Amino acid sequence: MAGAETTRDPYAGKSPAAPLWTADFRFFFTARTTSLLGDAMLPVAITAAVLHAGYGASGVGYALAALVAPFAALIIFGGVLSDRFGARLLMVVSDAARLVFQLVLALLFLLGTPALWQILALLALVGAGSAVFQPGVASVTPRVARDVQKANATLRVSESVTLVLGPSLAGLLLAVSSPAAVVALDALTYGVSGVCLLLLRAVPMGPGPERDGAPSFRADLVEGWREFTARTWLWSVIVVFMLWQLAGAGPATTLGNSTLVTDYGSSTFGLVMSAFGAGSVLGGLVAIRLRPRYPLRAGALSMTVWALMPLGVALGLAAPLVAVCYGISGVGGAFWIVMFHTSVQTHVPQEVLGRVHAYDAAGSLVMKPVGQAAAGPLAGVAGTVPLLFVSSAMAVVTCVLLLALPAVRGLTRAER
Template sequence: MLSDFRLLATGQTLSWIGNGFQTVALAVAVVRAGGGAGDLGLVMACSVTAILACSLFGGVWADRLQPQRVMVASDLVRLAAAALMAALFFGDAYHLPLLCLLAAVSSGAGSFFNPAMTALRPLIIPVGRRQQANATLSMLQTGSSVIGPALGGVTVAAFGAPAGFTVNAASFLASMAACLLLRARATRGPRSSMLSELGAGWREVSSRDWLLGGMAGATLYHVANGVILVLVQVIAIERLGGASSAGFIAAAEGLGGTIGAAAALRFKPRHLLRAGWLTLLLMPLWALAYVWPAELLAVLLGAVVGYAGLIFFDVAWETALQDQIPQSSLGRVSSWDQLTSYLAMPLGNALAGPLSARYGTSPVLTAAAAVLFVAALSQLLIPGSRRLTRATSTTAAPTPPPELVEATGN
């Protein structure tokens, strides 16, 4: 099991770093080709639309097939898309519709990979070590989100955007190779119709108060956070020192995430989910630092504290899913969870401009921070969120209710 986890962690770290190269390469390629913000926004919108369209289907296939097969297929598609992007800009043949298509294909394939990876984890991580493993992956992902764009910026500046896309394609090849070497196997039963299996996944969600309430709270949270993420970028550029300040803030967020993951490695509260919701209450401090005292040092401290709480919560949430959801349904439940996040965030992004224009940036940020606080605090009113205990090596794995077994054929 542990050798499989090391393979997964290595492949994913390389893939996460590669994604940072593509983020930089895409922005530089579009702008230098004369596309501007409008074209870049359209490409990003196509990516989000593909995620929304594919998420639930990705969850079904993650539960139908061996998870690593889905992951390999996803990596293969994303490798091809990244390679074609490199070829597109290497030849100076800027073609916006084709770029939008490639971005959508890549993001859609990623929507199949993520539920499959979630479904795979319980197969390769012993029950008693899930929290540590999730914290380790969160730490690696957080570090990659800082290292990837930094290395990507240097590479793209030196060799051009096609080099960034090429590195990302190579990272998918590394991830695919790691997945092919995984030995874990899931038990899969007969299939039913797509709608039936989607419905069975939703019943897994709705039958647990902590899960249904958590997804509702996360939806509200992501709307508010979508507003915040737009406004704080504007404030950082216009009032806190420009691009260099934005870079320092991103680094502070990465540092906070690393601290949160390290805390999750060390501390193992029995009521892990309750502890996670409590640490998420730190995130409003990050948003409010832009309002008062609105100084760079305060924002940096707020970013460290807030993101430490966010990543600790992420570890707690992922561990709760793996502990409490039958492995045969975990991909579908994960896809429902992913869908609510991607529905809510763009809505918040779209609301940021009109709300700030009407009411002012500081009042909107304050209100959004209050929504973050309420979204997290409200979960402590749900009995399941308060009482859910962390599984141990002696805890029996949960089994699906009989009606779900009948619906999925598992």
């Protein structure tokens, strides 16, 4: 077990009811919101830019994969680097690097038609930068906010809003400017994020004194794994969610989205996804107010309503009812995310938090592309509707499995 945190806590002695909107949290909130808005805009901008360059749908697929694959492959190493050199330093370096890489990409599109390998290489570097950045989010949040649950819920509301507004904003900008200009504008969001992170005062730029004489990179990696596996509630949740990503979320995303576009139309698809985003905002607001004694138990119960999302599509409900199903699912999913992230950030020692978060993020992501990729071929054999029913049932199965685990249902809330 890692030792206790030795870096001075700027919020030590304050109650959990201390004001959330301190100067540091405002800077961090602005950094995250701006960065998340850019992340939400980027797939739309890249899709338009690649199509405009003449590489077709296959080129778009390669480009989006190049952005995501390095993130999933490198986030564990990003967690080690974050704990080793300091979360804030790594996040600022990541923002600066992604700003440069994306501006170079925008310049290539502006000057002509870049080779596909150039696009893929630069997007892969952006994805690698995100893998270095993400573990720091878990480490910084408890340092800038005494009330970790309220901070996570507020950030979740922000993320949900950006997921709704980002693609729409990118679409509007594409209507009045070139794809290269939108890619460049999106790059500037990393600059804003980096500046805000530089202005933080509660978070040291380096690793802190508890990392003096730090062991080797391999030893750090092993220690992170040991801390992750030492918490039965944590690795159990990840194992259960690997199954959910494979048989629940994967098919729901691929088949649900495809069915909405083909059977209901693109405009309805946009309406439904906006309803999901609005539900996620509501779920975050609920998480700000509701503070259950057993957060994972409450979060697991909230996941049952996620079943409505694929169920509404499978039943062929009218578009407004499908939108309601997606909205309710968004509430449950957002509430679970806040409960889980808060549990990780308040039960794991600060000095290993980046690595532990990286392991849980990697585990949560690893089966998602498998489920998404397998859904299409399986639908050709078993049919789309039966697989959507399976996806819906998996939400209930997930809840039952989580509640059946004493370490999960019995985990009590803790204050950092």
